[in-house]
Amino acid sequence: MSVDALACPFIFIAIFFESFVLVTLLSKPARDARARKPGSATPLVAVVVPCRNEAETIAATTDSLLKLNYPADKLEIILVDNASTDDTPAIMARYQAHPNVTVLHAPERGKHKAVNIGIAATEAEFIGCLDADSFVDPDALNEIIPCFASHRVAAVTAAMSIHQPHNIVEHMQNAEYSFGITMRHAMASINGLYVTPGPFSFYRRSVVEALGGFRYGHQTEDMEMALRMQKAGYEIENAPRARVYTRAPHTVLKLIKQRTRWTNGFLRNTLGEYRSLVLNRDHGVLGMLILPFALTAVVSTALLFLLTISQLTLQIVRGIEVRLGVPLSYALAPRYAGFDWFYFPTSVFALLGFIAMVASLALVAYGRHLSQTPFHLGRSMASYLLYGLIAPLWLVRSTAHVALGKNQAWK
Secondary structure (H helix, E strand, O other): OOHHHHHHHHHHHHHHHHHHHHHHHHHHHHHHHHHHOOOOOOOOEEEEEEEEEOOOOOOHHHHHHHOOOHHHHHHEEEEEEEEOOHHHHHHHHHOOOOOEEEEEOOOOOOOOHHHHHHHHOOOOEEEEEOOOOOOEOOOHHHHHHHOOOOOOOOOEEEEEOOOOOOOOHHHHHHHHHHHHHHHHHHHOOOOOOOOOOOOOEEEHHHHHHHHOOOOOOOOOHHHHHHHHHHHHOEEEEEEEEEEEOOOOOOOOOHHHHHHHHHHHHHHHHOOOOOOHHOOOOHHHHHHHHHHHHHHHHHHHHHHHHHHHHHHHHHHHHHHHHHOOOOOHHHHHOOOOOOOOOHHHHOOOHHHHHHHHHHHEEEEEHHHHHHHHOOHHHHHHHHOOOOOHHHHHHHHHHHHHHHOOOOOOOOO
16 A cells, blocks of 8 residues: 555545634634633732753743733742752842742752742742743733633643744744644634643642642643643633743754653653543543544654655665666666656645645644734745654654653753
């Protein structure tokens, strides 16, 4: 069986899912979420920033939090050093005198331990987490608080973008994050979110405490907490205009390392403690569509990539064998170099692939419009076309790591 024949069903599933997202965007819950306005309520909130070797960015991260358009007497910023070996503790110490900032130290490594120490140091009703390499928009918090109107909402996610992308790898991720803005908005309207990303996700304190606080989640503690909340029957919302900007890997190797860790965490959490969510009707779209689709996408992409490499290798070997039997004079003879539409590759596989690509780019563009995030759309979308060539590398690697029981460290 050819690679095309094997790939067609999976591309069809991708198109079905993208169509489902487009339809979901038209639903009443999604329209109501887009119409939601910043509220006047200003409950006590605390933002915990776990840090490990973040000397380069921790000052800018803290400064962005201090510029939030929120009453100073209702905002706490808790910086938690997690056994850093660089100048992070010294830089954090500069903020100790600020009335809104508390500086703590977590001697044991582990992001979840640092976050729990930060939560224990405040009585705030809502707890936010912010990675130490991220920077928030001044109005982000005002967009998030109204999402907690229902007591069933245990967490709220923000709209993430790449901070000042420069090279093609960063622009590619910026388009991916814009795609993610659309996806989180659509999935939140049907309670289908299974991760609360580190950049500026907020939690209802009472729910976090009832669930036992943060714990080790295979280096994806934000995903583990989101799955635990979903398993307990809570809802996770999204604030599509709560903009937050994060630093991104600027090389392909660093990107693959980061995404391998993320995919490792997804596979281990979903196939481990939270496998009961998969294909579980009690958890609605999350159990019956979102998680099964995500698992299928990881495994199928990895297998198809390996199959494609093997088929390509065979074709190269066969081509060399054929070439060895062709006289050199014939091989070097001039050929007609014009283009003939007769030889243009047309197939169901190519058509489905084109449709899937156009739908993906449309979701990227809509994410930019929805979040009102300024960035060079054309450059990011052009870079995004390379995503399909790189993503299989970390999917294959992470699948192998899970199969072999190999773990990665947070930092």
